[in-house]
Ligand SMILES: Nc1nc2c(ncn2[C@@H]2O[C@H](COP(=O)(O)OP(=O)(O)OP(=O)(O)O)[C@@H](O)[C@H]2O)c(=O)[nH]1
Ligand SMILES: [Mg+2]
């Protein structure tokens with residue numbers, strides 16, 4: 536195996552200076568555990584423990600699955616992380632408002648959703664805004680086409696959310712339906728699969744691999760919610776040459792740093808806002824409101840407007856919470872240093 540097989544490319548090679556080229560070697564992160572990371576240097580897998588210095592850095596600067604690291608000559612220590620060409624992240628569920636990295640250096644993201652009641656326009660918008668900010672190409676994979684008579688209706692619903700995202704309609708259990716999907720899985724390409732639990736991410740990984748790599752699970756009949764069969768992220772090298780990253784079902788995808796993606800997805804709405812008579816129109820009951828007019832004429836889906844406003848608010852709130860936390864952490868650091876200094880002075 537060579538590094539190229541794991542996605543190494545000039546984008547990363549160009550980041551090394553001469554000394555690094557001679558004295559270090561590159562390795563890709565395959566998995567991240569609590570106390571160690573698993574990397575491959577192209578020859579084999581290695582477990583590394585990261586020095587404490589890595590943990591004082593902000594979470595976004597710690598290695599995640601898919602990252603490239605430079606190792607020392609004996610290949611047992613990570614020296615530095617290379618600049619990423621893409622990064623998929625979210626605001627972690629829970630009260631702490633931590634940024635959680637999902638994957639780095641992904642070329643293509645399969646947003647997996649199914650032809651069932653699981654399909655949800657507002658969730659699709661959230662996934663599309665997040666992925667459009669990541670630097671990777673998003674592709675929607677609509678699974679379970681075999682279970683409904685009207686699979687094309689789901690494609691139509693998706694088209695009303697995004698007119699241009701590529702869509703693959705599949706039966707994840709039937710390789711014959713995966714020709715289009717497979718085209719995204721060229722040698723050296725990294726593909727991450729994200730989506731709710733039970734939509735068929737692991738089933739797709741197995742069908743694309745042609746063998747069972749990942750366990751797949753059943754669905755509870757009553758609510759069509761999955762059982763979270765996959766519980767940790769893992770990167771798999773296919774015989775065809777692509778690297779597939781199976782991400783456990785995401786319950787929530789909190790927006791963070793997604794303002795550009797949100798703006799892009801809803802740029803048609805901004806164009807409607809521009810036509811309102813008043814520049815500060817709240818689009819409620821103001822005279823000359825182009826938004827209300829568009830809703831009345833059926834040109835604008837009120838759900839879409841609500842979701843846009845909700846996502847904008849959430850994005851602003853999350854970004855400011857994180858900024859405040861960073862400020863607080865910095866202030867605490869300054870305070871600690873000051874206390875230490877005073878203590879040293881007192882001891883003298
Ligand atoms: N009929 C049919 N069943 C499917 C399809 N895709 C997945 N399934 C079934 O749906 C169930 C869940 O699939 P998984 O691949 O485990 O789902 P997952 O997305 O990996 O779920 P988590 O690991 O929980 O995130 C399994 O029983 C699959 O056999 C499909 O396209 N058609
Ligand atoms: Mg799974």
Ligand SMILES: [Zn+2]
Pocket residue numbers: 808811816817818819821823824825826827
């Ligand atoms: Zn208005």
